[in-house]
Amino acid sequence: MENLKPSEIVNELDKYIIGQDKAKRSVAVALRNRWRRQQVSEDLRDEIAPKNIILIGPTGVGKTEIARRLSIFTDSPFSKVEASKFTEVGYVGRDVESMVRDLVELTVNKLKGHEQEAVKDKARQLTEERMLDLLLPKSVEQQAPKSEDTREVQFELITAGSDEPSSSTREKLRTMLREGKLDNRYVDLDVADRSLPMVEIFSNVGMEEMGINFKDMLGGIFPKGTKRRKVKVPEAMEIMAQEEAQGLVDMDKVVREAIEKVEQTGIIFLDEIDKIAGKNGSHGPDVSREGVQRDLLPIVEGSTVSTKYGPVKTDHILFIASGAFHMVKPSDLIPELQGRFPIRVELSSLGRREFKRILTEPKNALLLQYMALLRTEGVEVVFDDDAVEEIARIAEEVNDRTENIGARRLHTIMECLLEDILFDAPDLIDKHQTIDTKYVQSKLKDIVDDEDLSRYIL
Ligand SMILES: Nc1ncnc2c1ncn2[C@@H]1O[C@H](COP(=O)(O)OP(=O)(O)OP(=O)(O)O)[C@@H](O)[C@H]1O
Ligand SMILES: [Mg+2]
Numbered sequence: 001m002e003n004l005k006p007s008e009i010v011n012e013l014d015k016y017i018i019g020q021d022k023a024k025r026s027v028a029v030a031l032r033n034r035w036r037r038q039q040v041s042e043d044l045r046d047e048i049a050p051k052n053i054i055l056i057g058p059t060g061v062g063k064t065e066i067a068r069r070l071s072i073f074t075d076s077p078f079s080k081v082e083a084s085k086f087t088e089v090g091y092v093g094r095d096v097e098s099m100v101r102d103l104v105e106l107t108v109n110k111l112k113g114h115e116q117e118a119v120k121d122k123a124r125q126l127t128e129e130r131m132l133d134l135l136l137p138k139s140v141e142q143q144a145p146k147s148e149d150t151r152e153v154q155f156e157l158i159t160a161g162s163d164e165p166s167s168s169t170r171e172k173l174r175t176m177l178r179e180g181k182l183d184n185r186y187v188d189l190d191v192a193d194r195s196l197p198m199v200e201i202f203s204n205v206g207m208e209e210m211g212i213n214f215k216d217m218l219g220g221i222f223p224k225g226t227k228r229r230k231v232k233v234p235e236a237m238e239i240m241a242q243e244e245a246q247g248l249v250d251m252d253k254v255v256r257e258a259i260e261k262v263e264q265t266g267i268i269f270l271d272e273i274d275k276i277a278g279k280n281g282s283h284g285p286d287v288s289r290e291g292v293q294r295d296l297l298p299i300v301e302g303s304t305v306s307t308k309y310g311p312v313k314t315d316h317i318l319f320i321a322s323g324a325f326h327m328v329k330p331s332d333l334i335p336e337l338q339g340r341f342p343i344r345v346e347l348s349s350l351g352r353r354e355f356k357r358i359l360t361e362p363k364n365a366l367l368l369q370y371m372a373l374l375r376t377e378g379v380e381v382v383f384d385d386d387a388v389e390e391i392a393r394i395a396e397e398v399n400d401r402t403e404n405i406g407a408r409r410l411h412t413i414m415e416c417l418l419e420d421i422l423f424d425a426p427d428l429i430d431k432h433q434t435i436d437t438k439y440v441q442s443k444l445k446d447i448v449d450d451e452d453l454s455r456y457i458l
Contacts, residue, residue: 003035004032004073006025009031009032009070013028013069015363016362017069019062019350022346023062023066023345026343027055030050030318031070031076033048034264034265034267038264049302050317050318051342051343052318052319052321053344054322055323055345056324056330056344056345057346057347058324059406060350060405060406060407060408060409061349061350061406062406068080071269076261076267077104077261077262077265077267078103078267079103079267079268079269080268080269081099081268082275083270083271083272083292084275084276086295088291088295089291096292096295097299099270099299100262100268100312103262107258107262111261115249115254116246116249119245120245122244123241123244123245126244126248127237127240131177131233134189135173135187136169136170136173180234182233183233187231187236188228189228189229191226191231192243255310258309263312265316266317267317267319268317268320270320271321272323273321273323273333274324275323276296277328277329277332277333293337297336297340300340303315351396352389352395355409360388366410366411373422374421374425378431379428381434382434384436384437386436390437391410391414391417394448395409395413402451402458412457413458417435417444418435419443
């Protein structure tokens, strides 16, 4: 997926997001530019800085949705964070550098997963051997019973062919294991005890800043947390396969690659950036807003953040910010920060035409969701075209008359519209329900006409 053409990226986004073509285009270009930079000769490559983007648009028009979809189909390390959850260094809360650490952590885990997948066969082989060792300890091979648990197995084996050399016993056991004949047996297994209580309490308090992995540290202080448990063979195989896979992965390589990937192609989506754009001189919780912006500057500009995996340079990480900018303007951000987001894209607010399409066209369209939900009860709902039109019209009207909450309005309206069917579905005698204009009006008209009521319900 790394080298999708801009038009292909837009096509992908089109499957889920209606309209907002300008925003889709600029994100697609920004993404493609990452790939282009990789192709440029090395001396110039370092000079090409990413052009960060701010997506501006009213609430509920698809800003976050664009980011979510991008994150699913791009291969680049991608993380989405809410700017509003950061606090200035020195205040209680998360400092902005943690977003880079999170991105590295995420990427390391992802790559580790891939690597483990790649060594899966090898791990399975090793696991099988280990399991056979467990089922058939050396002493048993010499036919001297030792532990309680193996006696049963061993007994069977002896009677099965006590004259044969032990290697063939092992092979027999292997066959039985593969055929699942041992699935009901228990073995003793030392499993890592993962329950380290209270660790989470510490984990955010500045420790990560120093690159200390608290859990690892505690793991070192306390005696190695293993517990002997009796587990069924299949579960034991599962656990051992995990351990073997972990042992086979070259973590140094994974970390090196992860950091390289983050530095070269990482993308951070900074949602709700308008929430840290405060007017100067305000009081209360606002005091740290400007501080957060200042803390952001070096990261966006390019600096080195220390993580527990080592230092990470942020020069080429692409930042896509988004915000409703309802109460504030991008110009309320501190000038230095404004300058670091040169591309501004406005998303348009949505009207009835878009609503109708949002209801029906995306792969995860709202109507499809409700139809699927009700189908589980054996109820088939059909929406008349006119009815969909009417729902879209009502959504637009309510948005105009009360607050414009964009496509989210469709959610409240649909809930209200289908309330009865959703409640009665299991008991409905008529399993075919057609939603026509009349039904829509009968359910929604009174509420829409009464402005006070619609403020509460829709
Ligand atoms: N253009 C669109 N096409 C399809 N679905 C949309 C569109 N815009 C919004 N939606 C739907 O509306 C909901 C809210 O959208 P989203 O989370 O993207 O809003 P937002 O622009 O980030 O708003 P906010 O500023 O409040 O965060 C989502 O469920 C999304 O699927
Ligand atoms: Mg959002």
